[in-house]
Amino acid sequence: QVQLVESGGGLVQAGDSLRLSCVASGRTFNNYAMGWIRQAPGKERELVGATIGSGKSTYSPYPMKGRFTISRDNAKNTVYLQMNSLKPEDTAVYYCAAAKSLQNIVILTPDYWGQGTQVTVSS
Numbered sequence: 001q002v003q004l005v006e007s008g009g010g011l012v013q014a015g016d017s018l019r020l021s022c023v024a025s026g027r028t029f030n031n032y033a034m035g036w037i038r039q040a041p042g043k044e045r046e047l048v049g050a051t052i053g054s055g056k057s058t059y060s061p062y063p064m065k066g067r068f069t070i071s072r073d074n075a076k077n078t079v080y081l082q083m084n085s086l087k088p089e090d091t092a093v094y095y096c097a098a099a100k101s102l103q104n105i106v107i108l109t110p111d112y113w114g115q116g117t118q119v120t121v122s123s
Contacts, residue, residue, distance in 0.1 A: 002026050002112045004096045009117030012086055016121070020081040022096030022114055030054065034072055034079040035105035038092035038119075048094065049081060050105045059106065086121045093118050 008020040020036065035050035049070035051058040058070050067086075072079040079096065094117050097110035104110055 002032065002098050004098060004112055004114035006094065006096045006114045006117040009094060009119045011120045011122065014087055014121055014123050016086050017082070017084045018086060018119060019083070020094055020096075020117060020119075022079045022081075024077045024079070024096075024098060026077070029077040030074040032098045032100060032111075033102035033105055034070075035097045035099075035102075035110065036068075036070060036079075036081045036094055037097050037105075037108060037110075038090075038094045040089075040092040043092075045095075045108050046092075047106060047108060050102055051079065052102050059102070083119075086119075088121045088123045091119060091121050 003025040006022045030053045033052050036048040038048050039045045049060045051070050055072040067084050069082040096114035098112040099105045099110040
């Protein structure tokens with residue numbers, strides 16, 4: 001069982017930056033691919049970024065490339081999402097996700113979900 005706890009969300013203005021953190025329980029953190037998935041009101045869930053267990057490879061969908069960066073610190077059991085140049089359309093609940101397979105995160109079916117953290121970007 002893996003428990004995920006996100007932090008770092010909040011209310012910011014367009015153009016600001018924000019860093020989300022997700023701490024995972026357990027001793028086998030580096031065995032899991034990690035990712036961030038967001039859901040805006042009335043919209044489908046959307047992958048924001050994902051990284052393999054070692055952190056040496058990451059994946060970001062095209063709309064997030066250049067603005068969002070996912071990283072992880074396996075010594076701290078933590079995955080981060082650095083968000084720059086935030087836009088009002090980035091407003092959503094951001095969920096941390098863990099899975100044995102990176103593919104399961106990419107197709108939005110991770111093994112574990114965090115409780116979510118709200119990010120609101122005002123114009």
